[in-house]
Amino acid sequence: MFSEPKILGFCCNWCCYGGADTAGTARMQYPPNVRVLRVMCSGRINPAMVLKAFKEGADGVFVGGCHMGDCHYDAGNYKWNRRAKLIEDLLPEFGIPKKRFRFEWISASEGEKFQKTMEEFTDTIKSLGPLHRSFPKMSKKSPMC
Numbered sequence: 617m618f619s620e621p622k623i624l625g626f627c628c629n630w631c632c633y634g635g636a637d638t639a640g641t642a643r644m645q646y647p648p649n650v651r652v653l654r655v656m657c658s659g660r661i662n663p664a665m666v667l668k669a670f671k672e673g674a675d676g677v678f679v680g681g682c683h684m685g686d687c688h689y690d691a692g693n694y695k696w697n698r699r700a701k702l703i704e705d706l707l708p709e710f711g712i713p714k715k716r717f718r719f720e721w722i723s724a725s726e727g728e729k730f731q732k733t734m735e736e737f738t739d740t741i742k743s744l745g746p747l748h749r750s751f752p753k754m755s756k757k758s759p760m761c
């Protein structure tokens with residue numbers, strides 16, 4: 617039985633990670649199977665990182681970044697927005713349903729939004745069941761890097 621999916625959350629240091637911290641400080645509980653990975657900016661995340669997360673065992677991947685116009689690095693979230701659309705188009709090519717990937721704009725003050733997003737995403741992944749992996753071998757010189 618598939619009870620607890622493995623979810624990896626890439627969270628921007630300046631906004632979404634702060635939102636996760638705000639949720640924790642306020643004792644808002646979100647599923648413990650969500651593993652939060654702090655990144656300096658959502659604009660630093662590339663498709664290869666998301667695909668590797670799935671390849672290494674994640675059943676779902678979440679990315680949280682700053683709201684548009686609020687990026688600490690000026691345009692990182694605009695870069696991420698373009699990459700997210702690319703990832704959504706790319707996932708079916710690897711046999712991964714788009715519903716297993718989610719991104720949201722979450723500020724440091726939006727702990728409740730972070731908590732609710734994690735609960736909703738976990739419920740979605742649970743309903744999909746485990747991800748059956750059969751990825752083609754990617755070279756280190758992948759054009760996605």
